[in-house]
Structures are given as C-alpha cells and as structure tokens.
Amino acid sequence: MQDLNLQALLPDKFDKRGILEEEHYNVWGTNILKGRDGKYHAIYSRWPKSRGHMAWVTHSEIAHSVSDHLAGPYRFQNLVLPPRGKPYWDGDCTHNPHVVEHEGKYYLYHMGNHGSGFWDDTPETRMPGFEEDQWWVNRNNQRVGLAVAEDLNGPWERSDAPLIDIQPGRLITSTPTATRRPDGKFLLVYKYVEDNGEPRGGRVIHVTALGDSPTGPFTDTGVPFITHPTALFAIDDHVEVVVDGKYYCIAKDCYQSWGDYPAGTTVLFESDATGMDWKPAKHFMVLEAGELYWTDGSTTLCERTADMPKVYTEDGVPKALIIAVLPKDSEISFAVILPLQANA
Template structure:
C-alpha cells in the first residue's frame, strides 16, 4: 500500500521524531512523539530539549494534530528533568504505560544554533545521564504518574555502563515485561579515537511486572558489536516467542546502510537475524513517487489484535544517514498489506 503524502505527524518550527501510536478509549488514534525546537541542530538538540507530545487522528494514517505536551522540562535536579525522548506507548488491561528515555545536566541554558555541537560539554553530560523510565495513566489523556527514579540504570563494569536508552518493551499477558535497550560502554585509555565510549550495543532485561524491578538477562550484548551495529529496536510477541525489527546502522546485515533487519527469538535472549532486509529507505508515496529517505528510524508497528496494520517511522529529507543535510523531519505512516 502507499504511504499517504501529508499523513503522519509534522510540526512547523520543530524537529519531530519517535512516533508511537495507540487507539485510545475515545476511538481515535493517539501518537506519542518527540519534538524539539528547530533553532537547535537536529543532533544533538534532541538530547538537550526534547519533549514528548501527544497528537491525534481519526485514522491511523493521519494527519495527526498536536494535542498537548505530555512530558517536558521539570528541572535539572530530576533524572529526566532536561530532555525526554524515545516514547513507546503500551497498554496493559486498563492502564496505559509510556516508556521513554530521560536525561539531565547541570549546566543551565542550552547553547543555540551552531553553538551546540557534538563536542559541547552540555551534550556530553546529558548523553552520559540518559536512562530509561516509564510513566502510567488510566487514560490516554492523562494525568501521567511521572517517577522520580528510572526503570533501568547503568551497571558498573559491564557493557552497559555509559547510558540506557531507546527502550523496546513487550508486556506479556501476565504483566511481565521483556525490555530491549540501547547502550554503550566507557573505554579505558589510551583511546584510539576522540570518543571515550565504545560502539552501540543492545541489551535485554526482564521484570515480573512492567513497573519493575528489572533484571538483566545477560552480561553481554545481544549481538556481536564487532560484527555490526543495530539500533532502534521494536519488539512484539509472536506465537513462538518474540519478533524484532531494528535499524542496520552500518548495513552489515542487509548490505544497505540504514535498512531494517528482522530477527526472531524463542526466549528474548537468543536472537536469529534474517539474511534479508525487512525494509529499506525507499518509500512509495500516494503521489506515485518513490523517494529514498534520509533515515527510516525508530520503527513502530501498530497492531489490530494479532494483525500488523501500519508501520510508523521517523524520517527526514536529508541525505543517507546525514543529519546535517536535513531541513525537515516527521513521523510517516505506511499502511501494511495483509
């Protein structure tokens, strides 16, 4: 099926990313997304002033209209006080559960425009403070119970000792939760490059209830970080275990940078990656044109019962995996063939 031009979610004056959708008690579709002002660079602006918003549409395809800020700035004294990002909305029985990444730093106002760089000490501090948390509500309209503690912290001496982010939760029928997450580890000197941290890795944790406490299932990364880099996982329950789609950062598994892989697992710990891409960066739009997008990040699948109905991706108009070339970003919706 065709991706509708003008569908999804876009906001003038903001970078938009991380779309996660659920059908609310009002029968409408509610997207929880990240946004941050465009007077900041896309990267690392998201790590400094991102907030999580809710947008609404009568149909899954959209367009979604901004409704409210769900989580925003609440002070650097909180673990998630300065920036919130990576929303993933779930529901268990009568409770909505919003997983997200939060961070903070003690350095006051964010440098604007080109003054904010990857090397900026404000960003380096915020990056090291990224943690995964969750908030809950009995209604998609809130109010949301925001916790003063993250769900998943870092571990000293392990591969996930730098930060935790990009939550990919799957709440099981009994309320337990499998949680895949992105992380990095600090490197010991002497450094081979300017970075003080290792490559991106995925970890896995489990809790008897989605509110925690979470326990890591392994002391090693899920996939060999020397072989390839996977990012932005999304997972779901299958008839014989779990399914996952994730971004192939370097094109190691798919042969195409930024394409998305599919992996399966019977236990959530041991995963098998298919040897062909789940999808790439080319989108066929409703105007009949195929466009190669700059990114196809943060994939999210909307289900109707057991059926996958729509794929949501964060995308932009830039060149291949180059945030510096983009002028606009939005969350696109792609209806899926049954």
C-alpha cells in the same frame, strides 16, 4: 502460522497524508495506540527545528497528538513529559517513548536526561552537536525511565528515579522497549555504552531484562539481545512485537553488518516465545535505506530513512509501521505512518 513478511505488507509507494509533522518541531519515534475514546493517539518525541537534528539529546520532549483516523491527520493535544528542571534526572530531555497498554493502564518507557544549564542561556538558533562538550554532558546523563497513566490523555505519573540506572562499566542507559511475553513476564530491552573513560565511550551493547509486571523491578538476564560476531554496533532503533506467539524485532542495521545493502536499512529478526534467542528472520528485509517513493510521484532522498520503527497492532495483528525520517541535507525530521496491506 505464517512467517511475518513486512516488506510484502508495505505499499510500493507511500502516501504523504500519512506524514506526522509539526510546524515548529522535529518529530521522531512515534507510537500510535487506539484509545478508549475510539481515537488514535500518537505519542512521540519532538524538539525545536531551530535547534537542528542533533538537539534530540538536549531539547527533546514527549508530545501527544490525536486523530480520528490511523493515518491522520493528527492534531497536537498536549505535552506528555515536558522538561521539569535540573533537580530531576530527566529534567531537560525526554525522548524515545515506547508505550505499552496492560490491564487498563498505559506504561511509557523512555529516555531522560539533564544537562548543566549551559543550553538555557544560548539562542534558539544555536544547534548542538558532537563538537560541543556540553552535548556530551546531556548524552552521558541518559537513563531509562517510566511514566504511567490510566488514560492516553493523561495525566502521566513520572518517576523521581530512573527505572534503569547505570552501574559500573556503563556510561548511559537508553532506548527502552518492553513487551509482554506469552508466559506473562515482561521483557525489557535497552542499550548501554561501555564506559572507557572517554566522553563517547566504547561499544554500544543491547541487553535483556525481565520483570513480573510492567513496572518491574527488571533484572538483567545476562543474555545479550542481538549480537553480531564482528560488529561493534550490531543494531539500533529496535522495536519488538509478538505475532502468533513468535517474537519479531524490527531494527536498523547501522553499518551494513548483516548484508550488502545501504547502511541504515531496516531489517527483521525473530525469536521463540522467550525473546532470548534471536536470528535473522526468514523475510529479513523490511525497508532499504536511501530513498522514499511517494504516491504523488515525488521522491525523498534520506539521511535517515526509517529510524525508530514502531508497529501499530489490533488484536495482535500488525496494521501499520511508523518510521522516523530525516531527509538528506536537512535538519528537519518527521514521522510517516505506513498502513500495512491486509492481503499481501
């Protein structure tokens, strides 16, 4: 069994034909699965460009596009989890989808939240941000949810209650990923923010939970996910994949906690088949933050180089890495599908 080396599998320069974008929407956090119809289905977050990047927490919704080819182009198909109103825990925002196929069904883990109604009466050009008290209302109502469908084209059955709610000491729950372990159990990883009485909260902590089925119930294991001896925010924007019986986690090093490279660099961790004992992988570097180089000779300076990574696999073999990009001095984001080289 060879150790996974994603950096070696990535091309030196990226093809712009792999960009997934929408005319009027920011695009983020993109899953790609091959459907029973033989087409490639992208399920991702989107929100209006006019609202700016930080509206991911106030105006995001989960959408669905389709292509005949893995790298695109993708055509918008429909909304998967649109806003459904204040009575619901996810009534205003759905974000950070993570889709798992199991025994003929699809399980869409996601973040959802609701606000106070403040944003409903603001112009479409009003950009939410940290300085807005109401931004934090949406942020602090984040919870982990689950929707289920028998086909990637839908319909999706949404839950009327969060899959993972808060508990004493936890301000939010968010950013879920789920994988089926080799032993058949389902490993759920999510994060929470410590409740210290302030709107921002305290440390960001990632935890693990186990369930016997993709719908749970999930019980916290008490085992932290990936920790660092000095960092308050060890990783973010993670995704796990099992390759040849070994767990790998692709994640963002937000604050240069793990090495001397630019903040936001994408790195790789590994674990045994339990997904409980993580360490930096042999081939730790995946994609250095700062700049993307394209096959047409152009470059893109990035504020966010490779956020919310996802992996497209076939028969357990990684075939593409999908990343979210926010260019420098821009409010407009997009996804890029990066096919992996088979013989690297």
